[in-house]
Amino acid sequence: MATTRLAINQKSYSVDVDPQTSLLTVLRENLDLTGSKYGCGEGQCGACTVLIEGKAQRSCITRVGSVGQKQVTTIEGLAEGDQLHAVQRAFLDLGALQCGYCTSGMIMSAVALLKKNPSPSESQIVDYMDGNVCRCGTYARIVSAIQKAAKSGSAAPVAKGASR
Amino acid sequence: MSTKPGVEIPIEPERYELRAAAPYRFDLDRREFFKFLGAGLVVVSVLKTAAVAQESGNNRARRGESLPNDIDAWLHIGENGKITVYTGKVEVGQNIRTSLSQAVSEELHVPIDKIEMVMGDTQLTPFDMGTFGSRTTPTMNLQLRKVASAARDVLVGLAAKQWNASPEQLIAVDGTVKDQAGARSIEYAALVKGQQLTQELPAEDPLIPAADWKVAGRPVPKMNGIDFVTGRHRYPSDQKFPDMLYGKVVRPSAFEARLVSVDTQKAEQMGVTVVHDGTFIGVAAPTSELASAAAGSIHAEWKADPQPSNQELFDYLRKNTVEGKDATGDGDRFDTGSVDEAMKSADHRLQQTYTVQYIAHVPLEPRAAVAKWDGDRVTVWTGTQRPFGVRGQLAEAFHLPEENVRVLMPDMGSGYGGKHTGETAIEAARLARAAKRPVKVVWTREEEFTWAYFRPAGVIDVSSGVKNDGTITAWEFHNYNSGSAGIRPYYEIPNQRIVFHAVKTPLRQGSYRALASTANHFARESHMDELAHTVKMDPLEFRLKNLKNERLRAVFEAAAKQFGWGKSKSAGRGYGMGGGYEKLGNIATFAEVQVDRKSGEVKVHRVVSAFECGAIVNPDGLRNQIEGSNVQGLGGALFEAIEFSNGKILNGRLSQYRVPRFSDLPVIETVLLDRKDIPSVGAGECPMIGLAPAIANAIFDATGTRLRALPLVPNGVKSS
Numbered sequence: 001m002a003t004t005r006l007a008i009n010q011k012s013y014s015v016d017v018d019p020q021t022s023l024l025t026v027l028r029e030n031l032d033l034t035g036s037k038y039g040c041g042e043g044q045c046g047a048c049t050v051l052i053e054g055k056a057q058r059s060c061i062t063r064v065g066s067v068g069q070k071q072v073t074t075i076e077g078l079a080e081g082d083q084l085h086a087v088q089r090a091f092l093d094l095g096a097l098q099c100g101y102c103t104s105g106m107i108m109s110a111v112a113l114l115k116k117n118p119s120p121s122e123s124q125i126v127d128y129m130d131g132n133v134c135r136c137g138t139y140a141r142i143v144s145a146i147q148k149a150a151k152s153g154s155a156a157p158v159a160k161g162a163s164r
Numbered sequence: 165m166s167t168k169p170g171v172e173i174p175i176e177p178e179r180y181e182l183r184a185a186a187p188y189r190f191d192l193d194r195r196e197f198f199k200f201l202g203a204g205l206v207v208v209s210v211l212k213t214a215a216v217a218q219e220s221g222n223n224r225a226r227r228g229e230s231l232p233n234d235i236d237a238w239l240h241i242g243e244n245g246k247i248t249v250y251t252g253k254v255e256v257g258q259n260i261r262t263s264l265s266q267a268v269s270e271e272l273h274v275p276i277d278k279i280e281m282v283m284g285d286t287q288l289t290p291f292d293m294g295t296f297g298s299r300t301t302p303t304m305n306l307q308l309r310k311v312a313s314a315a316r317d318v319l320v321g322l323a324a325k326q327w328n329a330s331p332e333q334l335i336a337v338d339g340t341v342k343d344q345a346g347a348r349s350i351e352y353a354a355l356v357k358g359q360q361l362t363q364e365l366p367a368e369d370p371l372i373p374a375a376d377w378k379v380a381g382r383p384v385p386k387m388n389g390i391d392f393v394t395g396r397h398r399y400p401s402d403q404k405f406p407d408m409l410y411g412k413v414v415r416p417s418a419f420e421a422r423l424v425s426v427d428t429q430k431a432e433q434m435g436v437t438v439v440h441d442g443t444f445i446g447v448a449a450p451t452s453e454l455a456s457a458a459a460g461s462i463h464a465e466w467k468a469d470p471q472p473s474n475q476e477l478f479d480y481l482r483k484n485t486v487e488g489k490d491a492t493g494d495g496d497r498f499d500t501g502s503v504d505e506a507m508k509s510a511d512h513r514l515q516q517t518y519t520v521q522y523i524a525h526v527p528l529e530p531r532a533a534v535a536k537w538d539g540d541r542v543t544v545w546t547g548t549q550r551p552f553g554v555r556g557q558l559a560e561a562f563h564l565p566e567e568n569v570r571v572l573m574p575d576m577g578s579g580y581g582g583k584h585t586g587e588t589a590i591e592a593a594r595l596a597r598a599a600k601r602p603v604k605v606v607w608t609r610e611e612e613f614t615w616a617y618f619r620p621a622g623v624i625d626v627s628s629g630v631k632n633d634g635t636i637t638a639w640e641f642h643n644y645n646s647g648s649a650g651i652r653p654y655y656e657i658p659n660q661r662i663v664f665h666a667v668k669t670p671l672r673q674g675s676y677r678a679l680a681s682t683a684n685h686f687a688r689e690s691h692m693d694e695l696a697h698t699v700k701m702d703p704l705e706f707r708l709k710n711l712k713n714e715r716l717r718a719v720f721e722a723a724a725k726q727f728g729w730g731k732s733k734s735a736g737r738g739y740g741m742g743g744g745y746e747k748l749g750n751i752a753t754f755a756e757v758q759v760d761r762k763s764g765e766v767k768v769h770r771v772v773s774a775f776e777c778g779a780i781v782n783p784d785g786l787r788n789q790i791e792g793s794n795v796q797g798l799g800g801a802l803f804e805a806i807e808f809s810n811g812k813i814l815n816g817r818l819s820q821y822r823v824p825r826f827s828d829l830p831v832i833e834t835v836l837l838d839r840k841d842i843p844s845v846g847a848g849e850c851p852m853i854g855l856a857p858a859i860a861n862a863i864f865d866a867t868g869t870r871l872r873a874l875p876l877v878p879n880g881v882k883s884s
Contacts, residue, residue, distance in 0.1 A: 017451075017453075018453065021453055025451075025452060025453065028402075029410070029451060029452060032404060033395075034395070034398065034399075034402035034404070035394070035395020035396070036395070037399075037401075037528070037529065037577070038401065038530070038606065039528050039529075039530075039609065039818070040609045040817070040818040040819075041608060041609055042609075042817060042818065042819055044817075044818035044819050045528065045818055047528055074395070075394065075395035076394070076395050076396075078394075079394055084390075084393065084394070088393040088394065089393075091393050092385065092386075092389050092390060092393050093385075095383075095385060095386060095389075095784055095785075095788060097257075097386070097389070097392055097393070098257035098258070098259065098578070098788060098789075098792055099256060099257025099527075099528070099529070099575075099576065099577050099578035100257065100392035100393075100397065100575075100577075101257075101399060101527075101528040101529045101576075101577030101578060102528050103392050103393060104395045107393060125826075126826045126827055126829070127827070129826045130825050130826045130827045131825075132826070133528065133818070133823055133825060134528070134795075135526055135527060135528045135578055135580070135796065135823065136257050136578055136792045136796070137791060137792035137793070137794065137795025137796045137824065138788065138791070138792060138795075139795060139824075139825075139826050139829045140791055140795075140829060140832055141788070141791070142826075143826070143829075
């Protein structure tokens with residue numbers, strides 16, 4: 001056990017855990033940030049995706065001891081108050097989910113993609129998102145949602161309900 | 165629009181996990197009703213038809229002052245205007261929270277956002293057998309429309325009485341009753357203020373015809389969608405309580421293994437709760453890490469008998485039939501005409517065998533449960549398609565009366581037919597009882613792959629006879645193990661022998677989205693393609709020649725038109741089709757594939773599905789289901805197969821078991837045929853069944869190689 005300080009969603013946290021513990025476990029069990037999901041435990045499904053310094057990382061295979069003071073963003077920290085992020089808005093508008101269990105990870109991956117490449121082509125989206133699994137099969141809608149978010153300018157959050 | 169359900173969907177034999185039906189106990193005094201609901205108006209739907217009775221348990225007699233106890237849904241309008249609907253159905257991603265709300269909004273004439281659905285809580289909602297078999301739309305949607313319609317009539321009646329007016333002069337609009345002239349209006353909330361009114365469904369109450377729907381029949385966004393895109397929604401695996409412990413179960417070394425010895429000493433020294441009760445060994449600890457470590461420290465010795473592997477699977481299935489034991493009940497045999505005579509006189513005969521492997525559901529949220537005891541009462545939050553079934557299993561496991569068990573089902577991370585049972589609920593409850601604190605159990609992906617149940621594997625033998633002009637005269641069809649859903653042909657064939665052979669199987673098996681309809685359609689629609697080539701007819705023309713069912717013809721024709729059947733194609737490309745009928749829905753799917761002749765790699769480029777399920781309730785939700793079926797279906801069609809040997813799963817991880825991903829995604833085009841004159845039926849399953857044969861037939865078209873085993877190309881097309 002060791003005290004680990006974390007910077008998550010622009011808040012600072014202190015947790016007393018084994019540094020080998022996965023970031024996902026710490027988020028879910030210690031911090032009650034349950035938006036990041038367990039799907040496979042081996043970085044194969046993307047349900048646990050969070051941003052670390054703006055880059056998409058699989059939190060289930062990220063040891064909490066390796067995170068340090070790097071800025072972590074989870075799905076809970078994406079909206080600014082009531083203002084949804086453009087990617088969240090686009091997923092909602094296009095019904096790009098069924099059970100929604102993959103949605104947090106999909107959105108976080110998409111946000112990271114758009115940070116890197118603000119207007120990705122369809123094949124760039126497919127390549128980048130291929131590590132995220134949706135068992136309900138909403139892939140086509142997710143591609144459309146990412147394209148829509150790209151068009152609306154994903155960098156700035158948009159007002160809730162603005163695009164309906 | 166018919167207002168009669170007219171929907172009888174029997175329980176298929178391959179739903180092995182459902183055999184033990186949960187006994188029913190539901191009794192609620194009228195006064196208690198209002199105590200927990202608050203004052204207002206309650207409309208209850210009482211079971212009247214066989215279809216609904218089957219859905220909700222057996223016939224039950226009424227007793228004294230209590231409400232009828234054969235209720236399948238109810239609706240409450242409170243003094244504050246809040247409308248709450250109670251149904252035992254559950255939301256697993258199929259979007260019925262929204263489509264059922266649409267039905268209520270439509271008939272009650274209230275804005276949809278005023279409606280709250282309480283679903284799958286065994287204490288608050290009426291008994292329901294489970295959310296499976298595409299039953300919600302044909303049964304519950306219809307019942308709730310009737311409930312809402314009856315509620316509206318009561319409200320109009322109350323206003324008429326208050327105003328001393330005739331009900332015919334009044335209309336219900338937007339949560340208020342108005343007179344036709346618009347001079348007076350009163351809100352529903354005001355009408356029910358201080359009241360304790362109950363109303364049963366009248367025998368006949370005309371519903372709004374589908375052609376006049378304003379809320380239903382239109383795309384409505386997911387009701388609580390915002391909770392999902394913000395991560396706020398709490399799935400079963402997200403439930404948490406103060407003092408809660410994390411549970412971990414020690415698994416046997418192989419299926420059917422017997423426990424020889426167990427040493428829990430180390431674990432006990434780790435300050436965790438250890439339970440060893442019969443063959444159940446588990447621990448509960450303050451963190452999941454510690455629980456895993458403690459479980460890992462337990463040394464258990466198991467002994468298992470030799471078991472078959474998937475190398476010898478199909479031979480094994482043929483040799484291990486359990487005929488005569490009536491394992492399946494009705495529907496496992498059908499004969500008409502004389503197959504043997506017709507086969508003799510046919511111009512061409514064809515005999516082929518088709519196979520399907522075991523596949524896993526891989527719901528992205530694994531099975532999960534949190535259990536909490538209060539004396540001899542237990543409450544469990546768990547992901548299941550059958551909360552009442554799980555309640556029964558818990559009662560049985562702990563020798564409790566069912567009223568001591570409450571199961572709640574927060575909208576979960578999908579099921580696809582895989583979450584009909586209560587393993588995690590029982591595991592969590594057993595550990596929680598020992599620990600005297602709430603315990604959460606979430607299966608790892610490996611546990612999910614290994615200890616859940618699989619879609620049955622199967623062998624299907626098809627023999628047929630056909631005339632030179634393309635008329636099919638004889639059809640013999642034997643399905644070993646995979647199941648009887650969709651086993652009967654919809655083609656006009658005078659002489660048929662159809663047999664389902666139950667088998668003692670090597671792996672635990674059960675329901676999977678669309679059941680055996682996928683396997684049976686794969687065999688049938690592949691065989692149809694082979695027959696078409698035998699008599700040198702176009703596969704579409706050949707099907708239509710043998711098909712009278714107008715609804716099926718319509719979907720084949722609509723899909724063919726959208727697809728551009730008959731258009732020219734480039735080298736390496738192939739076109740194919742498959743279609744059929746399941747759960748009262750009709751589907752035709754056309755596929756375009758590209759086969760790389762050097763690598764053998766198959767890419768499905770384009771899929772066109774035409775679907776008809778009566779009057780459409782939510783076209784956007786429906787498209788989502790059809791697209792999803794085609795994507796999920798790609799896995800079983802192309803590459804998914806469980807590998808096993810000697811009671812162990814060999815590829816039980818997501819890095820070893822391939823599921824469809826973004827890069828597998830074809831262009832999917834969906835044609836919806838909206839039959840407003842036909843009662844609505846479900847769409848979660850039927851759209852899946854046409855895809856595998858369409859792809860197999862397209863691969864044949866591209867390469868001349870006929871593939872008769874699902875998955876078709878786990879390693880590409882080998883010979884071409």
